[in-house]
Amino acid sequence: MGGMVLITVELPPAEATLEEAMRRLGLGEDEVDTAYGLVLLAPEQGLYALRVTEDAGRRVAPPGGGPFSDPPIEPYGPPR
Template sequence: MVLVTVELPPGATLEQAAHALGLAEDEVDTGYGLVPLDPARGLYALRVTEEAGRRVPPAAGPYADPTIEPYGPPS
């Protein structure tokens, strides 16, 4: 899975985001949903399959979703 972004009006739904990006429902992580990044810009993020991520417009991504780990105790 990768992250992609989309600009939509306030209150947008995951279905609207998938439609705007030309993605099918089974290409989208529905459990993750549509996450507002910057309400002032109407910018949202969603998780999609790597294949779907390759098809979205360049401005939408795809973006890396790296593993994050605790910074301690040092080993």
């Protein structure tokens, strides 16, 4: 899997599964990091995140839903 990005999608609690998110967004299994899964960001909004390929992210991200960068993060120390 090449470059990956994050996208977000709103789902009702009863339909909050990765399969349902993929179906709604028209995503194939080869475009999604299924091991990452569907991650709940804000329960109060029913907002979830998925990790998908850059191409898929550009194609399916809903308005305001990305694609968002997924940069590396590093420990802040010891100072070099």
